[in-house]
Amino acid sequence: MPRKSASVRREEILAATVEEIESTGLRTLRVADVAQRLGLSPSLVIYHFVTKEALVAAAFAHAGENDLYRARRLAATRKPAAQRLRDVVQWYMPSGSTRSWKIWIDGWSAGLFDDGVKSTFSSLDREWKTILSELIVAGLEAKEFRFSHAREATEASANGPTGATVSEMADDCATRILAYLDGLAVQLIFNPESVTPATLANWVDAFVARELD
Known part of the structure; x- marks a missing residue:
């Protein structure tokens, strides 16, 4: 049997x-447990990633990029911008997909004390905001969204409406939407008896509608 390339082996280790x-959670994660999942020696895992901390940061980046790949595909369809935005938001939500929010909540906590993990999460967050912001701008250009607060801001400008101003407003809107989704995800996981997936979906639809009105 031919030996696996370094890139393939790295992908396997990251997935594991x-x-x-x-x-089991990040707190009790051991390199030996990751290695055991693949029938490898812990030294081989360390050979590819040098430290456990580097492995963890790379694993979160790997999981995040997989989610972003799907989000980009949803955002690139020929559907109206409003529907594409809704599809991406539904994918981000902690329901209706196979994504596990447990690892992200675990990662947020780790990022408070690990600069590598914090940097990874900051980069992923920027990517998500870019996807949402571009869809919001596309919806504005197609007149699918009113976005009255953005229009009022540009009309008040001495220079009139500018793409940069609208873009900044769209970025702010994307940030608020993601912050709202993140907070609801925590509630859904820790208080499932009071925040069901159906309730969360209704709240999200209403929140996004208000943001874009």
Whole structure:
């Protein structure tokens, strides 16, 4: 049997690390447990990633990029911008997909004390905001959204409406939407008896509608 390339082996290790974090949590994660999932030696895992901290940061980046890949595909369809935005938001939500929010909540906590993880999460967050912001701008240009607060801001400008101003407003809107989704995800996981997936979906639809009106 031919030996696997370094890139393939790294992908396998990253996937196994994500599975281990999802199964047992980041606090008790051991390189040996990741290695055992693949039938490898811990030294081989360290050979590819040098430290456990580097492995964890790379694993979160791997999981995040997989989610972003799907989001970009949803955003690139030929549907109206409003529907594409809704599809992306539904994908981000902690329901209706196979994504596990446990690992992200675990990662947020780790990012408070690990600069590598914090940097990874900051980069992923910027990517998500870019996707949402571009869809919001596309919806404005197609007159699918009113976005009255943005229009009022540009009309008040001495220079009149500018793409940069609208873009900045769209970025702010994307930030608020993601912050709202993140907070609801925490509630859904820790208080499932009071925040069901159906309730969350209704709240999100109403919140996004108000943001874009």
